[in-house]
Amino acid sequence: SQTIHQWPATLVQPVGSPLSLECTVEGTSNPNLYWYRQAAGRGLQLLFYSVGIGQISSEVPQNLSASRPQDRQFILSSKKLLLSDSGFYLCAWIQGLHPPFSSYGYTFGSGTRLTVV
């Protein structure tokens, strides 16, 4: 069965420090991978998505970057964190194969609560 792992679960980092959040998927190949951020009381905001190794699409200009060094690994990074980077970060995957693509939905990781102090 397919599983998605995301870590760490919680993180407290000082302003200006670097960030690395990792997400891995098991039990599938060629998944589409996504990073979302959820601010308190807000909806999920798509940050990045990737349809293959080395292929990253950024949805909003920001202080963050993403990389996909392996098929089932997706990393969210920052060189210098800002206070506004605080939030709940979710990794998600969806089957990358084609039709019936429309029937597939996200599977989310358990999330990382990031607090920048």
Place this chain on the structure above:
Amino acid sequence: KNQVEQSPQSLIILEGKNCTLQCNYTVSPFSNLRWYKQDTGRGPVSLTIMTFSENTKSNGRYTATLDADTKQSSLHITASQLSDSASYICVVRSSGTYKYIFGTGTRLKVLA
């Protein structure tokens, strides 16, 4: 502009009561709509998916409806339980894209 709006923002009900959550969308062209349940501090979990041709779909005590003409969906929870306390998120996918449009969710609290 593709948008998904949910109402109410929050809802408090007593255990055993029924409730209905609303989702209105302007996403076009429409592919499918999913309802997710998100417990506090956890990732969302899919409850049900609705495609263009489906009007009603049930998953236990959860029943989702879709009116593709008016672009509205509802999630009805029957005989609510304390464990139903969570945020419920409506997500709509547009055909031919990898992008999904998320509603801001309805926060449901079930009281004993």
